[in-house]
Amino acid sequence: MNTSATVTLAALNAAAPEEAVRMLDGIYEHSPWIARQALAGSPFGSLAALKHAMVQAVRAAPRQARLDLILAHPDLAGKAMEDGALTTESTIEQTKAGLTACSPEELAHIRSLNREYRQRFGFPFILAVRGPRGDGQSKQAILAAFERRLHNHPDFEFEEALRNIHRIAEIRLNDRFGYTPEDGNAVWDWQERLAEHSEPGYAEQGQLTVTYLTDAHRAAAQRIADWMRESGFDDVAIDAVGNVVGRYHGQQPDAPWLLTGSHYDTVRNGGKYDGRLGIFVPLAAVRRLHRAGRRLPFGIELVAFAEEEGQRYNATFIGSGALTGSFDENWLEQPDAEGITMREAMQHAGLPIADIPKLRRDPAGYLGYIEVHIEQGPVLSALDLPLGVVTSINGSLRYRGEVIGTASHAGTTPMASRHDAATAVAEWMLFAEQRARADGDSVATVGMLQVPNGSVNVIPGRCQFSLDVRAPSNAQRDALAADLLAELQAIGARRGVRAEIAEIMRASAAPSAPQWQGRWEQAVASLGLPVHRMPSGAGHDAMKLHEIMPQAMLFVRGENAGISHNPLESSTSDDMQLAVDAFSHVLEDLAVHPLPTADRQEKP
Known part of the structure; x- marks a missing residue:
């Protein structure tokens, strides 16, 4: 043909x-x-x-x-x-x-x-x-x-x-069919051009690294601000923590705001789409409205959050946390690896530190928060689906632990007489895998494992480990964690070793607001695609905004089996086009079917 x-x-x-x-x-x-x-x-x-x-x-x-x-x-x-x-x-x-x-x-x-x-x-x-x-x-x-x-x-x-x-x-x-994904191509191009900014030591190797308030980070912020202006945003500014904030006004001066966005910082040697996709999809949708000369009954506030990854300082969600009023002033005195405190970095960037408390948003003026994000996992790729609707951002728990046994000679100690700390942890890891697999969308990961002073001919007397537990609800997370901790003690008693474990982090699940999840579902269905509902195993800025207003997320399929935090992280312009179309559908639906006041005031 x-x-x-x-x-x-x-x-x-x-x-x-x-x-x-x-x-x-x-x-x-x-x-x-x-x-x-x-x-x-x-x-x-x-x-x-x-x-x-x-x-x-x-x-x-x-x-x-x-x-x-x-x-x-x-x-x-x-x-x-x-x-x-x-x-x-x-x-x-x-x-x-x-x-x-x-x-x-x-x-x-x-x-x-x-x-x-x-x-x-x-x-x-x-x-x-x-x-x-x-x-x-x-x-x-x-x-x-x-x-x-x-x-x-x-x-x-x-x-x-x-x-x-x-x-x-x-x-x-x-x-x-003579079809070109024009908005998807624009989103692709913005991400490629933003990736031109990377930090010394990484840029020379073709790697992308943009951490909080470095020169590369500040250059990225300026470029995002320029694109916001070019796309028709009425007000564009960089706020007191480095967020790039663009506002596209509604039909009336007192119109409520729909909040959206994601982060533009990266992990070290990361990908181009994590976070940034959630900036450029709404940017393309607003550009559509501006080119058509249209205003909606609500305004659109797009925030490119300055920090989410916790790479330069021991702090995460600096950008979105400032909007919820949870910026911790103790962070200001933290030094980075080169001894530069956050306060000094902010001063060097010309940020007005005293204005940080003023960044807190009043939920009464907002309809809610929606976020688009690359999936960062293999599910959509395996299902051959371009989009997924997030039901909840998983709650998580993190632990550090150690099993103490008895170090002894590997050649002279009979198997029945051993108190092997590492074998106890290995048995427990297999239990954790089986227990999490049987629990729906829960996951359990032992990501750090070490035998201090280990030797090839010595039975391990100590084994240190980490545990990360995540589940779509706090109750499911806590039940999984309780079973894992109980089994660790049972294995210890059976093997004659002692287990010590301490919680080091707890984050609550952030279930999607039903009204907003439903709008994403309608948007996906309107494109002629099946609606796939899924939890998010990773944390997102939506978790922070969930503290003060209803939120819901849309996932976009990643290429290379959905790999993320990796240079191979990618998506296609066609999938990004579908995300822009879905986002625009939510805007149009919201314009025709406003959110009831009761739902606007719904507390997460």
Whole structure:
């Protein structure tokens, strides 16, 4: 089929079955059965609905059919390309990525990787070479993905191949239907350009690190402020803790505000989307309103929070905490690793420290708080869903502990006579894993484990550890923690060792306000997508705003199995477009169906 021709949904929905299949020819490589299966769900109300139907057709197919789909794809820069035997679509994609113009050395390297990959997995390496934005990845990025994925587990790589096939199909559908995710591209571009600011020692290595009030952090704030102004915000300022605050006024001067935003600081050597996606999605939505010359019955306050990660100072949620009135003045005297106190950093940045108490928001003037965030996990990726509605931000508990046994000779102490501290902790870790798995969306993690002064020929006499427990409700969290602590003592008694454990952090769960969660659900459904409800295992600025006003979050799928706090953190411009569309739907819905006063005053 001529891929320069543009198909419309109306024409597809009206077409006879075999004609409709022909309209979708080549979307999935040599696999017309996928279109045939998906079209059973016609008519489609949106391109997103069609994409999802085709994905679901693949998911529902037997494994052999999915393997055949993978095998139908050519090697990158392989013999089919050399012989001119690629499909039109594959030729366009490999050309955009520069694979049809490789040097002899590059071709030899890629073909060597092709052989190694096929030998390991039994199918070709598949990558959506047009990339997350759809305009082509560099050969360097393609080779890096190739070499990284060679080490994956075969089952994981099977699913990763399918995920890339779906992305290839999505881009082909965009081309076929003449669709460009313009807002998603803008969100992508803003994030890429903001990532140009990184701290010395990291920037030189191509790594992204932006911690509180460093030069890179302040440069990022100025750039966000500039984009807010360009996008039509009426008032833009950097407040007393470094938050960038933009306000788009409502129809009336006394209109209430809808609060939204996320953070722009990063972990060290982190990703470009954590936090920042929640700044740029609403930015794009406000830009839409401004370009249309529209005002809503409420104002929109977008806050790019200055700090959430706790990287430079032993403090978290500095930005959102200031809005809830929970900024701790003791933080001001904390030094960073170079001995610079927070007070000194704020003074150097020209921030008016005395004005921090004035940043507290009066909930009476706000409808609530909504936040968009990259998922930071594998759930949406595994389900092939672009969006998820958050039901609750998990409550958490953290502990530090130690088991004390008896150090003795590894060769002379019979197994029945040992009091091994490390083995006791190992048994307990397995129990923690089993108990959390049986508890719905709860998780339990022993992230730190150490045998002080350990030796290869000494039975461990001490074992130090950490415990992190998270669950969607405080009751569920506390029940899990109680069972883990009781089992630790029981194991200690059985093994003749002593267990000591102390709580070091407690954070309450932040369940989504039903009215606001419902609006996100309606927004996702309006796009033609199924509504997937899920808890958030990570903490977010919404947790702080939950203290003073109702809140709810929307998750956006991450690429690379949803990895986060990592340079591989990514999302596609199509998924970001859907997030902008969902956000705009919430705004329009709120304009037509205002929040009842009782719900506005609802206490979290």
